[in-house]
Amino acid sequence: MQPMLSLPITDWRAPHQGPAQAQAVETLERGAVLYLPALRFELEPDEQQFLTPDCLDGRRKNISLDPRKNRLQGTRLTGPQHEALLRMMRRFGEHALTLVEQLLPSYRTAITQARVSYRPAEVDDRRLSPRKDDRKLHVDAFASRPNHGHRILRVFSNINPEGRARHWRIGEPFEECARRFLPMIRPPLAGVHILLALLGVTRGRRSDYDHYMLQMHDRMKMDETYQHDAPRHEVNFAAGSSWIVFSDQTLHAALSGQYLLEQTLHLPVTAMRTPGHSPLRVLERIAGRTLA
Numbered sequence: 525m526q527p528m529l530s531l532p533i534t535d536w537r538a539p540h541q542g543p544a545q546a547q548a549v550e551t552l553e554r555g556a557v558l559y560l561p562a563l564r565f566e567l568e569p570d571e572q573q574f575l576t577p578d579c580l581d582g583r584r585k586n587i588s589l590d591p592r593k594n595r596l597q598g599t600r601l602t603g604p605q606h607e608a609l610l611r612m613m614r615r616f617g618e619h620a621l622t623l624v625e626q627l628l629p630s631y632r633t634a635i636t637q638a639r640v641s642y643r644p645a646e647v648d649d650r651r652l653s654p655r656k657d658d659r660k661l662h663v664d665a666f667a668s669r670p671n672h673g674h675r676i677l678r679v680f681s682n683i684n685p686e687g688r689a690r691h692w693r694i695g696e697p698f699e700e701c702a703r704r705f706l707p708m709i710r711p712p713l714a715g716v717h718i719l720l721a722l723l724g725v726t727r728g729r730r731s732d733y734d735h736y737m738l739q740m741h742d743r744m745k746m747d748e749t750y751q752h753d754a755p756r757h758e759v760n761f762a763a764g765s766s767w768i769v770f771s772d773q774t775l776h777a778a779l780s781g782q783y784l785l786e787q788t789l790h791l792p793v794t795a796m797r798t799p800g801h802s803p804l805r806v807l808e809r810i811a812g813r814t815l816a
């Protein structure tokens with residue numbers, strides 16, 4: 525499988541031709557990365573000050589913006605600096621959403637905007653437990669935020685000012701990975717979804733889909749043989765480039781790089797051109813039952 529398709533887009537807002545739109549949907553839904561090497565997110569002169577890991581609060585690796593809130597999490601900046609970083613991240617979010625609406629118009633009415641994150645720390649510097657270590661191949665699945673099979677579409681921009689690429693590894697197709705790991709995973713215990721929600725461990729109830737995705741995420745990261753031997757491609761996303769990926773489907777690992785912006789979007793499976801490619805439908809086919 526080709527892990528990546530490049531499109532020569534230079535403008536976040538420009539409309540696109542039908543064939544480019546069709547190619548974009550096809551690429552993303554089969555689990556490849558849509559690479560936009562010439563799509564740069566420009567910082568304003570007064571935003572250059574944010575190109576330092578000192579923006580972080582020292583506890584988290586990312587600064588995040590919940591679109592429903594007007595405050596950042598994970599930064600130690602306050603006052604006018606906090607406001608200016610918030611504006612930068614909001615602007616990135618608007619650009620990312622506009623790009624998706626122009627390039628993937630069939631998603632337009634169904635897509636919703638989730639968090640924007642800014643990652644000013646060097647990937648290599650993180651000292652984390654295997655489960656939290658995004659240098660290991662994984663699909664995105666979040667312990668506290670069940671999503672019931674909704675797709676996770678992410679738009680990234682490498683804003684590294686020193687010309688350094690972000691280096692990723694991309695793994696095997698989702699279905700192959702699922703066939704490998706699913707037979708090892710026990711079904712959830714009766715009542716556990718309700719209990720986790722009541723205890724406030726999860727925001728809302730987990731579905732069986734969330735259980736299996738989370739287990740796949742954890743097992744994959746903790747399986748050293750898999751991490752060592754699984755099929756992979758190495759890719760470099762240049763400074764000044766952007767890319768889009770369904771990160772719940774495309775196995776990925778961030779190996780190195782610094783200064784990244786990211787917008788998460790959610791899409792119902794029914795809004796896809798080929799819902800059968802979604803992790804939900806793939807897992808349901810393998811499990812032989814409904815999971816969400």
Ligand code: SIN
Nearest residue numbers: 643658690776778784
């Ligand atoms: C990830 O989503 O696993 C990490 C992506 C990155 O920080 O490059």
Ligand code: FE
Nearest residue numbers: 658663664771
């Ligand atoms: Fe990830």
